[in-house]
Amino acid sequence: MASLSRALHVAANCPPWRPAQRLRLQALAGAPGPRAEKNVPYQRTLKEEAQARGPSQPLPSTASVVVIGGGSLGCQTLYHLAKLGVAGAVLLERERLTAGTTWHTAGLLWQLRPSDVEVELLAHTRRLVSQGLEEETGLHTGWIQNGGLFIASSRQRLDEYKRLMSLGKAYSVESHVLSPSETKALYPLMKVDDLYGTLYVPQDGTMDPAGTCSTLARAAVARGAQVIENCPVTGIRVRTDDFGVRRVAAVETDHGSIQTPRLVNCAGVWAGAVGQMAGVKVPLVAMHHAYVVTERIEGIQNMPNVRDHDASVYLRLQGDALSVGGYEANPIFWEEVSDKFAFGLFDLDWDVFTQHIEGAINRVPVLETTGIKSTVCGPESFTPDHKPLMGEAPELRGFFLGCGFNSAGMMLGGGCGQELAHWVVYGRPEKDMYGYDIRQVCQTPGRFHPSLAAHQRWIRERSHESYAKNYSVIFPHDEPLAGRNMRRGPLHEELLGRGCVFQERHGWERPGWFSPQGPAPIQRECLSCRGAAAVFDMSYFGKFYLLGPDARKAADWLFSANVSRPPGSTVYTCMLNRRGGTESDLTVSRLAPGTQGSVVAPAFEGDGYYLAVSGAVAQHNWCHISTVLQDQRFRCQLVDCSEDLGLISIQGPASRAILQEVLDADLSNAAFPFSTHRLVRAAGHLVRALRLSFVGELGWELHVPQASCLPVYRAVMAAGAQHGLVNAGYRAIDSLSIEKGYRHWHADLRPDDSPLEAGLAFTCKLKSAEPFLGREALEKQQAAGLRRRLVCLTVEEKVPMFGLEAIWRDGQVVGHVRRADFGFTVDKTIAYGYIRDPSGGPVSLDYVKTGDYALERMGVPYAAQVHLKPLFDPENKRVKGIY
Numbered sequence: 001m002a003s004l005s006r007a008l009h010v011a012a013n014c015p016p017w018r019p020a021q022r023l024r025l026q027a028l029a030g031a032p033g034p035r036a037e038k039n040v041p042y043q044r045t046l047k048e049e050a051q052a053r054g055p056s057q058p059l060p061s062t063a064s065v066v067v068i069g070g071g072s073l074g075c076q077t078l079y080h081l082a083k084l085g086v087a088g089a090v091l092l093e094r095e096r097l098t099a100g101t102t103w104h105t106a107g108l109l110w111q112l113r114p115s116d117v118e119v120e121l122l123a124h125t126r127r128l129v130s131q132g133l134e135e136e137t138g139l140h141t142g143w144i145q146n147g148g149l150f151i152a153s154s155r156q157r158l159d160e161y162k163r164l165m166s167l168g169k170a171y172s173v174e175s176h177v178l179s180p181s182e183t184k185a186l187y188p189l190m191k192v193d194d195l196y197g198t199l200y201v202p203q204d205g206t207m208d209p210a211g212t213c214s215t216l217a218r219a220a221v222a223r224g225a226q227v228i229e230n231c232p233v234t235g236i237r238v239r240t241d242d243f244g245v246r247r248v249a250a251v252e253t254d255h256g257s258i259q260t261p262r263l264v265n266c267a268g269v270w271a272g273a274v275g276q277m278a279g280v281k282v283p284l285v286a287m288h289h290a291y292v293v294t295e296r297i298e299g300i301q302n303m304p305n306v307r308d309h310d311a312s313v314y315l316r317l318q319g320d321a322l323s324v325g326g327y328e329a330n331p332i333f334w335e336e337v338s339d340k341f342a343f344g345l346f347d348l349d350w351d352v353f354t355q356h357i358e359g360a361i362n363r364v365p366v367l368e369t370t371g372i373k374s375t376v377c378g379p380e381s382f383t384p385d386h387k388p389l390m391g392e393a394p395e396l397r398g399f400f401l402g403c404g405f406n407s408a409g410m411m412l413g414g415g416c417g418q419e420l421a422h423w424v425v426y427g428r429p430e431k432d433m434y435g436y437d438i439r440q441v442c443q444t445p446g447r448f449h450p451s452l453a454a455h456q457r458w459i460r461e462r463s464h465e466s467y468a469k470n471y472s473v474i475f476p477h478d479e480p481l482a483g484r485n486m487r488r489g490p491l492h493e494e495l496l497g498r499g500c501v502f503q504e505r506h507g508w509e510r511p512g513w514f515s516p517q518g519p520a521p522i523q524r525e526c527l528s529c530r531g532a533a534a535v536f537d538m539s540y541f542g543k544f545y546l547l548g549p550d551a552r553k554a555a556d557w558l559f560s561a562n563v564s565r566p567p568g569s570t571v572y573t574c575m576l577n578r579r580g581g582t583e584s585d586l587t588v589s590r591l592a593p594g595t596q597g598s599v600v601a602p603a604f605e606g607d608g609y610y611l612a613v614s615g616a617v618a619q620h621n622w623c624h625i626s627t628v629l630q631d632q633r634f635r636c637q638l639v640d641c642s643e644d645l646g647l648i649s650i651q652g653p654a655s656r657a658i659l660q661e662v663l664d665a666d667l668s669n670a671a672f673p674f675s676t677h678r679l680v681r682a683a684g685h686l687v688r689a690l691r692l693s694f695v696g697e698l699g700w701e702l703h704v705p706q707a708s709c710l711p712v713y714r715a716v717m718a719a720g721a722q723h724g725l726v727n728a729g730y731r732a733i734d735s736l737s738i739e740k741g742y743r744h745w746h747a748d749l750r751p752d753d754s755p756l757e758a759g760l761a762f763t764c765k766l767k768s769a770e771p772f773l774g775r776e777a778l779e780k781q782q783a784a785g786l787r788r789r790l791v792c793l794t795v796e797e798k799v800p801m802f803g804l805e806a807i808w809r810d811g812q813v814v815g816h817v818r819r820a821d822f823g824f825t826v827d828k829t830i831a832y833g834y835i836r837d838p839s840g841g842p843v844s845l846d847y848v849k850t851g852d853y854a855l856e857r858m859g860v861p862y863a864a865q866v867h868l869k870p871l872f873d874p875e876n877k878r879v880k881g882i883y
Contacts, residue, residue, distance in 0.1 A: 053230060054230055054255070055228050055229070055230055055231040055253075055255050056227075056228055056229040056230055056231070057226070057228055059090075059228060059231070059253065059255055059256045059257075059258055060088070060090060060226065060258060061256075061258065061259060062088065062258065062259045062260065063088050063089065063090040063226075063258050063259075063260045064086055064087060064088040064089055064260065064261075064262070065081055065086060065088075065089045065090070065260065065262045065263065065264065065424055066089075066090050066091075066092060066251045066258055066260045066262070066263040066264070067081070067089065067090070067091040067092070067263070067264045067266055068091075068092050068233050068251070068263060068264065068265055068266060068267050068274055069091075069092075069093065069100070069265070069266035069267040069268060069270070069271075069403075070091055070092075070093030070096070070097040070098065070099070070100075070213070070217075070227070070229065071097075071098055071100050071101060071102035071213070071266065071268055071409065072098075072102045072105070072209065072212070072213060072405075072409045072410045072413035073266040073268075073402045073403065073405065073409055073413050073416065073417060073420075074091055074093070074264075074266035074267075074402070075091070075097065075212075075213040075216040075217050075220070075413075075417075076216060076413040076414055076416070076417025076418070077264055077266060077402055077417045077420050077421055077424075078091045078216070078217070078220045078225050078227070079216040079217075079219055079220040079225075079417065080417050080418045080420070080421035080422075081220075081225065081421045081424065081425070082219070082220040082223035082224060082225040083223060083421075084421055084422070084425055086225075086421075086425060087224055088224075089220070089224075089225045089226070090225070090226045090227075090228060090258060090260075091217070091220075091225065091226065091227045091228065092228055092231050092232075092233055092251065092253065092258075093227070093228070093229045093230075093231065094230070094231065094232035094233070094339070094342075095229065095230060095342035095343070096229050096230070096342070096343075097210075097213050097214065097217060097227070097229065098209055098210055098213050099342040099343050100267075100268045100269065100270065100341075100342070100379075101268050101269060101378055101379055101380055101381070101409075102209045102213060102268075102409070102410065103209055103210060103343060104209075104345065104376050104378040105209050105407070105409070105410045106206070106291060106314070106316050106323055106325060106410075107142075107206045107207040107208060107209050107212075107316075107410050108148075108204075108206055108305055108314065108316055108410075108411065109122065109125060109126055109129075109204060109205055109206065109207060109410075109411040110122070110148050110150075110201065110204050110305075110307065110411065111123065111126065111148070111168070111173045111175075111201055111203065111204055112150075112164040112165070112167065112168050112173060112175060112199070112201055113164070114160070114163070114164060114167075114474065114804070116167060116170070116171075116804060116816060118412065119167065119168070119171050119173065120171070120415060121412050121414070121415025121416055121419075122411055122412065122415060123171065123173075123415070124414045124415040124418055125411055125412065125413060125414030125415050126203070126205075126414075127414075128414040129141045129143045129207050129212055129414065130143045130145065130205070133212075133215050133216065133219060134215075136219055137215055137218060137219050137222075139211075139214075139215045139218065140211065140215075141207060141208060141211050141212045141215050142206075142207060142208020142210075142211035142212060143205060143206070143207055143208075143212075144205050144206050144317075145202075145203055145204070145205040146204075146205055146206070146302060146303070146304050146305060146317055147200065147201060147202045147203070147204050147205070147304035147305070148200070148201045148204025148205075148304055148305050148306075148307070149183070149186070149187065149198050149199070149200050149201075149304045149305065149306045149307070150164075150198060150199040150200075150201075150306075150307050150309065151195060151198055151306060151307065151308040151309070151310070151311075151363065152195060152196045152197050152198060152199070152310070153194060153195060153196065153308070153310040153311065154196060154310055155196055156473055157196070157309060157310055157473060158177070158196040158197045159858050160473050161177065161197070161198075161199035162177060162199075162858035162859040163804060163805075163857075163858050164199060165177060165199060165858075165859055166804070166805055166806045166816075166856045166857065166858060166859060167804045167805075167806065167816060168201075169806045169813045169856065170806050170807070170813050170815060170816040173201065173203075174201065174202055174203060175199055175200065175201045176199070176200045176202075177197055177198070177199055177200075177859060178197060178198045178199075178200050179197055180192040180193070180195045180196075180197065180198075182198075183195065183197070183198045183200075186200065186304070187303055187304065187306070188299065189297070189299055189300060189303070189364050189365075189366055190306075190363060190364055191362065191363055191364070191365055194362075200304065204304070204305060205305075206305065206316060206317070207410055207411075209410060212410075231253050231255060232253060232254065232339070233251055233252070233253055233274065233277070234252050234253055234254055234277075235251075235252035235277050236248065236250070236251055236252065236263070236274075236277040236278040236399075237249040237250040237251075237252060237257070238278055238279070238396060243630065243633060245397055245630050246279075246395065246396050246397065247261065247396070247397045247398050248260065248261055248262060248263055248278070248396060248397070248398035248399050249261075251263055260398075261398050262398045262399075262400065262424055263398065263399060263400065264400045264401075264402050264420065264424060265280075265282070265399065265400065265401050265402065265403055266402040266403060267403060268379075268380075268381050268403055268405075268409070269284075269286035269334070269337055269379045269380065269381040270337060270339065271284060271381065271389075271401065271403035271404065272284060272337070273337070273339065275393075275401075278395075278396050278399055279395060279396065280393045280395050280396050280399055280401075281393075281395070281448075281450070281453040281454050282389065282401065282403065282404070283383060283384060283389070283404075283448055283452070283453045283459045284381045284382060284383045284389065284403065284404040284459070284463065285333060285381070285382055285459060285460055285463045285464075286333065286334035286337050286379045286380070286381055286382075287331045287332060287333055287334060287379070287380060287381075287382055287463075287464075287467060288331065288332040288333075288334060288346055288349070288352075288377055288378070288379065288380075289325070289327075289331075289377070289378065289379070289380040289407055290325060290346075290348050290349075290352075290353055290375065290376060290377035290378075291314075291316075291323045291324055291325025291326075291375075291376050292323070292324050292325070292348070292353075292372050292374070292375045292376070293318060293321060293322075293323050293324075293372070293373045293374045293375075293376065294321045294322045294323075294324065294367065294370045294371065294372060294373060295321060295370055295371035295372070295373050296320045296321055297320060297321060297322060297366060297367075297370055298320075299366075300317065300320060300321070300322060301317075301319075301320050302317075303317055304317070305317055306363065306364075307471075308359055308363050309471040309472075309473070310471075311326075311355075311356075311358070311359025311360075311362065311363060312326040312327055312328070312329075312355060312356065312359060312471045313325070313326040313355075313356045313359035313360050313363070314326055315360060315363070315364060321373065322360075322364070322367070323376075324356060324357070324360045324367070325356060326355070326356040326359065326471065327467060327468065327470040327471050328352050328353070328355060328356075328467075328468070329355075329468045330352055330468070331352070331464065331467045331468065332349060332352060333460070333464075334346075334379050337379070341379070344378070345375075345376060345377055345378050346377040346378065346379075347377065348375040348377045349377075380406070380407040381403060381404050381405065381406070382404070382406050382407075382463040382466060382467050383404040383406060383463060383466070384448070384452075384458065384459050384462035384463050384466065384483065385447075385462070385466065386406050386466035386467075386469075386470070387404075387406075388402075388403070388404050388405045388406070388408075388409075388412065388416065389401040389402075389403050389404040390402055390416060390419070390420055390423070391420075391423055392423070392627075394619075394622075394623045394626070397627075397630065400420065400423065400424055402416065402417070402420045406466070406467075406470070427578070447506065447617075447619055447620055448506065448507075448619065449487070449506060449507055449618075449619050451486070451487070451507070452486060452506070452507045455486070458483045458486055458507075461482040461483045462480060462482050462483040464482065465480055465481060465482040465483075476800075476802040477503075477512075477731070479503055479504055479512075480504055483504075483507075484504060484509065485509060486507040486508075487507040487508045487509065487540070487643075488508075488509050489508070489509070489510070489537060489539030489540055489646060489709075490539060490646045490706045490707075490709035490710060491537045491539065491646065491648075491709055491710065491713055492509060494710060494713065494714075495511055495514075495537060495727065498514060498516060498727055499514045499515050499516035499517075499727075500512075500513075500514050500727070500729065501513050501514070501515055501729070503729075503730060505540065505615060505616040506615070506616055506618075506619065508540035508615050509540075510537070510538075510539075510540045510615065510729075510730055511536070511537050511727070511728075511729035511730060512729045512730055512731055513525065513728075513729040513730075513731045513732065514726075514727045514728065514729060522731045522732055522735060522824070523824045524726070525726060525727075525728035525729065525731075525732035526728075526732050526735050526736055526824040526825065527824055527825070528652075528724060528726040528728070529651055529652045529695060529697060529726075529728060529732065529736060530652070530653075530697070530736075530825050531652070531653070531724070532652055532653065532654045532723055532724030532725065532726075533650060533651065533652030533653065533654040533655045533658055533720060533723060533724065533725045533726075534650075534651055534652055534695075534725065534726050534727070534728035534732065535648060535649070535650050535651075535713070535716060535717070535720070535725060535726070535727055535728065536648075536649040536650075536651065536728055536729070536730075536732075536733060537646075537647075537648060537649075537713075537727075538615075538647040538648070538649050538701070539645075539646040539647050539648075539709065540615035541612055541613065541614065541615045541618070541642070541647050542611075542612070542613040542614070542615055542617075542618025542619075542621055542622065542640075542642045543610070543611070543612055543613075543640075543641050543642045543644075543645045543647070543703065544610075544611040544613070544621075544622065544625070544638055544639060544640055544641070544642070545591075545602055545604075545608060545609070545610055545611070545637070545638070545639040545641060546608065546609040546611060546625075546636060546637070546638055546639075547602065547604040547606070547607075547608045547609075547636060547637050547639065548604070548605075548606050548607070548608075548634075548635055548636030548637050549605075549606040549607075549635045549636065550606075550634040550635040550636045551606055551607035551608055551609060551634075551636040552564055552606075552607040553634055554628075554629060554632070554634040554636050555588065555607070555609050556770060556771075556772065557628070557632060557634075557771070557772055557773055558575055558625060558628055558772070558773060559571075559573040559574070559575060559588055559772065560573055560574040560575070560576055560755060560763050560764045560765065560772055560774065561573035561574070561588075561763045561764065561765055562765045562768065562770065563588040563590065563609065564590065564607075565590055566590065567590050567591055567592035568590065568592070568676055568677060568678065569589070569590050569675065569676060569677075570587055570588070570589040570590075570675045570676060570677045570690050570691075570692060571587065571588050571589075571590075571675065572585070572586075572587055572675070572692075572763065573585070573586065573587075573588055573763050574586075574749075574755050574760060574763050574764070575621070575624060575625070575773070576754075576755070576772070576773050576774030576777075576778075577751055577773070577774060578773065578774060578777060579752060579774070579777050580754045580755075580756075580774040580775075580776075580777030580778045580780075580781060581750070581751040581752040581753060581754060581774070582745065582749040582750065582751060582753050582754065582755060582758065582760075583620075583621075583624045583751055584613060584617065584620070584621050584624065584745055585743060585745050585749055585760070585763075586611055586612060586613040586614075586621065587611070587612045587690070587692060588609050588610070588611055589609065589610040589611075589612075589677045589688075589690060590608075590609060591604075591607075591608035591609060591610055592608075593605060593606070593608065598686065598705070599641055599644045599645060599705050600645065600679065600686055600687060600688050600703065600704070600705055601679055601686070601688070602639070606636075610677075610688070610703075611625075612647070612690075612701075612703070614745060615642075616746065617745060617746060618642060622638070622640065625638055626638060628773065643706070644705065644706055645703050645704065645705060645706065646703075646704045646705075646706055646708075646709035647701055647702070647703055647704070648701070648702045648704060648709065648712060648713055648716065649694075649699060649700070649701045649702070650699055650700055650702070650716060650720075650725075651693055651694075651695050651697045651698070651699030652697050652698065652699065652725075653697065653698060653878075653883050654720070654723040654724065654725070655697070655698050655699045655700060656698060656881065657723055658716065658719045658720040658723050658725055659700055659716070659719070661719040662682050662683055662712070662715050662716055662719050663680045663681070663682050663689060664680055664681045664682075665678060665680040665689070667700075669880065669881050672689075672691055673691065674691050674692075674879055674880055674881075675691065675692065676690075676691055677689060677690040677691070682702055682704070682708075682712045682715065682716075683711055683712050683714075683715035684711075685704065685705070685708035685711065685712055686705070686708075687702045687703060687704045687705075687708065687712065688702075688703040689701070689702055689703075690703065693879045694733060694737055694742055695732075695733060695736035695737055695740065695742075696736065696737070696739065696740030696742070696870075696872055696873055696878060696879060697736075697878050697879065698878060698879060698880075698881045698883075699879075702716075734821050735821050735822060735823060735824060736825075738819065738820075738821045738823060738830045738832065739823040739825055739826055739830065739870070739871050739872040740870050740871075740872050740873065741759075741792060741869070741870030741871070741872075743758055743759075743760065743790075744819060747803070747818050747819040747832075748790060748818055748819055748832050753790070753834070754774075754777070754778060754781055755778070756778060756781055756782060756786060757781075757786055757788055757789055757790060757834065758790045759789070759790055764778060766778060766779070766782070784842070785841075785842030785843075785844070786842055786843055787836060787837075787840075787842060787843060788815070788834045788835060788836045788843055789834065789835060789843045789848060790818075790832055790833070790834050791832070791833065791834075791835055791848055791866055791867075791868075792830065792831070792832055792866065792867040792868075792870075792871065793807065793817075793830075793831045793832075793833070793853060793855060793864040793865065793866055793867070794826075794828045794829060794830055794831070794864065794865050794867065794871070795828070795829050795831075795855055795862045795863065795864050795865075796828070796863070797829075797862055798829070799829060799857060799862060800822065800829070801817060801820035801829050801831055801855065801857055802820055803817050803818060803819055803820050803831075804816055804817060805817040805820065805831065805833075805855045805856055805857050806855070806856040807833050807835055807853065807854075807855060807856075807864075808853065808854040808855070808856060808861060809835065809851035809852065809853050810851050810852055812838050813838075814835040814836055814837070814838060814851075815833050815834050815835040815836055816833055817831045817832070817833040817855065818832055818833050818834065819831070819832050819833075820832070823871060823872070825872055826871045826872060828871070830871065831855060831864075835848070845868065848866060848868065849866065849868065851866070853865070853866050
C-alpha cells in the first residue's frame with residue numbers, strides 16, 4: 001500500500017530527466033496514457049456497459065431539440081427542457097451517460113463564490129439535488145450535506161472569505177468566519193497553528209454524479225423526453241435560409257439522422273469536435289485534472305469538505321476516507337482528444353501532483369501515514385476566461401453551447417441547465433439572475449472576437465493561466481499575463497512610450513493609467529480632467545455602421561430612445577430584450593446619405609446610423625443586433641469598422657480651447673451643441689467629431705481613420721501643452737463616471753436590469769406610440785411598480801470597496817453593491833447597487849429616501865448615505881460648457 005508521504009518522497013527524489021510516467025508505486029502501477037482499465041474509486045467501472053454497441057433505442061425522425069452529450073450539463077438541460085413542457089426533446093450520448101468527464105468528477109458544491117451570478121446558479125443546483133429531484137421522482141440523488149470549510153493561511157485570503165460572507169447575506173447563505181481554535185473544534189484532525197481563520201458554510205455538500213444524472217434522465221423521460229445512448233453524432237446538417245442566414249437542419253449519426261431546428265452542444269472536452277461539424281468555433285482546451293482517494297482515516301467521518309486555496313488543495317469527504325486534489329501551476333494538456341475515450345483515466349503524473357500532497361499533509365497531518373486506495377486523473381475542459389460557454393453560437397442559428405465549465409459543471413449544472421433550457425425555448429435565459437442573464441458569468445460564445453475564437457495559441461495560453469489561477473486570490477484590477485498584445489490600437493506604441501500601463505479586455509490592450517512620474521496616478525488623472533483636460537484613447541470601442549433601406553425601421557425597433565432624428569444628431573440609448581432587460585447602452589449617430597465612401601463617411605443609400613459601444617462588450621452587441629436583424633428580416637447591413645477607426649476623447653474645461661486649435665470647425669455651444677456630430681478636419685485629417693462625455697465634462701470624441709490617429713493625437717497633445725492636458729486611462733474613467741452617476745453596462749446594467757430600474761427612463765420613448773423591442777415589458781413593469789431600484793450610496797470612512805458588499809437598510813439586507821470606486825473630486829467612496837423591499841412590495845422613491853443604510857465590507861458595517869442625484873454636477877451644467 002502506497003502512502004501520501006511515500007508518493008511525495010518518490011516524486012521528490014526522481015531524477016529531473018526521468019519522465020513522470022515512469023514513477024511506479026505498487027498501488028498505482030499501470031501503462032501510461034488513457035486507459036479504461038485503470039482502477040477507480042467505484043465498485044465497478046461500467047466498462048461492460050460502455051462497450052455495448054448500437055443505440056439504446058430507435059432514433060426518431062424529428063426532434064424539437066437535440067442535446068448532444070450525456071454528462072451533467074446534458075442531463076440538466078434535457079430535464080429542464082422537459083420541465084418547460086418541450087415535447088420531443090432528445091439527448092444523444094455516444095457511449096453511456098456520464099462516460100466522458102462527469103463520472104469521475106469530485107461532485108463538490110460550494111455555495112459561495114466571488115460572483116453573485118454563480119451564487120444564484122449554485123443555489124438552484126443545490127435546491128434541485130438536495131430536495132427537488134427526490135420529491136419529484138422518489139429517488140435519492142446521493143446528496144450529502146456535510147458542510148464546507150475554506151482555509152485562510154494569509155490575511156488577504158481571510159479578507160476574501162469575509163467578502164464572500166457579506167455577499168452570502170444578500171442571498172441568505174449561512175456562513176461563519178471561525179477562529180483557528182473554533183476550526184480545530186470543528187475539524188479535530190486539522191492543523192490550525194498556521195491559520196488566520198476559516199469560512200464555514202454548513203449547508204455545502206457533495207453530489208453523486210451517477211446518481212444525479214440518472215435521476216435527471218429518468219425525470220426527463222417521464223416528462224416525454226428521450227435518452228439515446230451508444231449513438232455518436234457524426235455530422236450536423238446546416239441550411240441557409242432565404243436571407244442568407246445559416247441555421248441548424250439535422251443531426252446525423254451512423255444509425256440515422258434527426259431533423260431538428262435546435263441543438264445543444266453539451267459534449268464537454270469533445271465540444272470542439274462537435275462544433276467543427278457545423279463550422280462553429282468552440283474556444284476551449286482539454287487538460288488533465290486529478291485527485292487521489294485515501295484509505296480509511298479514523299475520525300474523519302462527518303467532517304466538512306475543505307478547500308485550502310493557499311495550498312491549492314481540496315479535501316473531499318468520501319465515507320471514511322478523503323479525496324485529495326487541486327489545481328496545479330503547471331497543468332498537463334490532453335493534446336489529442338480521442339473520440340474513443342469513455343469511462344477512462346490517465347496515469348497520474350506525480351511530478352505535477354506533488355504540490356497537492358504537500359498541502360494536504362500540512363493541513364491534515366494524519367495523511368502522512370495514510371495509504372492511497374486509488375488515483376483518478378481524467379480530462380476536463382477549460383476556457384480562456386474561466387467562464388463557461390453558453391448560449392447561441394453567432395455563426396449558426398439554432399446551435400447552442402453548454403460546455404467549457406472549468407471543472408465546475410457538476411455544481412453549476414442545475415442553474416446553468418435551467419437557464420440554458422429557457423434560452424433555447426424563449427431566446428433568453430429565464431431569470432437573468434441579478435442582472436445576470438447568465439451571460440454575465442457564462443456570457444455568450446460571441447463574447448470572443450472571431451480573431452481570438454480561432455486562435456489556438458491564445459486559447460491555450462489563456463486557458464492554462466486560468467487553470468493555474470483557479471485558487472488564487474483575484475484582486476481588483478488583476479490583469480492576465482498570458483495572451484497579451486493580441487489586439488492593439490493605433491496609438492499603442494506612442495502611449496507605451498508615455499508611461500501607459502495597459503489593461504486587457506477581450507484581446508484589446510486599452511490604457512489603464514499612466515505612470516510617468518510620482519504616485520497616485522489615478523487621482524492625478526481625475527483631478528486634471530476636472531481642472532483642465534485629459535485625453536483618453538478609447539480606440540478599442542466597437543464602431544458599427546447600420547445602413548440600408550430598412551435601417552430606420554431597424555433602429556426604431558432596436559433602440560429604446562428616439563434615434564431617428566435629423567442627421568447630425570447623436571443619442572445615448574439602450575438596447576433591450578423582450579423582458580425589458582438592457583442588452584447594451586451606446587451612442588447612436590444619425591448619418592446623412594453620402595457618396596464619399598471613406599471609413600469615416602461611408603457611401604450608402606437610404607438611412608444610416610453610426611454606433612459606438614464599449615469595446616469589452618462589442619462582440620456581444622454585434623451578436624445581439626445581428627440576431628434581431630435576422631429575426632425581424634430587416635433589409636440592412638451591419639458593418640464593423642472597429643479595427644479601421646480609432647477613438648480619441650478629449651474631456652475637461654479646457655477641451656474647447658485645445659481642440660479649437662486642432663479642428664477646422666466652430667466649437668461654440670451654438671455651432672456645435674451637446675449630443676451632435678460633424679465631419680471636420682483635425683490637423684488636416686478628416687474625422688468625425690462627436691460632442692459627448694462619459695466623465696461629466698465639456699468634451700469631444702474624435703473618431704479617426706487608423707492611419708490618421710497618430711498625427712491627430714500628436715496635434716492634440718501639442719495644442720494641450722499650454723492648457724495642462726494630461727493622458728488618462730480607464731481607471732480614471734471609472735472614478736469620474738461613478739461620481740457623475742453614469743452607468744456601466746455589465747455592472748450597473750445587465751440583461752435583466754430594466755432602464756426604469758436603473759434610472760434611465762429618459763432613454764425610453766414610452767411617451768410616444770413608437771413600438772420598440774422590450775416596450776411591452778417596460779409598460780407592464782411601470783404599471784405594476786418597480787420591485788427594485790439602483791441607488792447611489794456613499795460612506796464617510798476612507799475604506800476601499802469594489803462590489804459585492806451587502807446593503808443594509810433598517811437592519812435588513814436589501815441588496816448588494818454592483819460597482820464601487822473612490823471619487824477623488826468628491827473625496828468619498830461611492831457605491832451603486834440595486835435594493836429591494838424585503839416585504840416584496842414596490843420600491844418607491846420614498847422607500848429609498850427614508851431608510852438608515854449601511855454597507856457591509858468584509859463583515860464590518862459602515863454607515864452609508866443614499867443619494868437620488870449624481871454626486872458631481874447634479875445640474876448637468878459642465879457637459880453643456882457652463883463652468
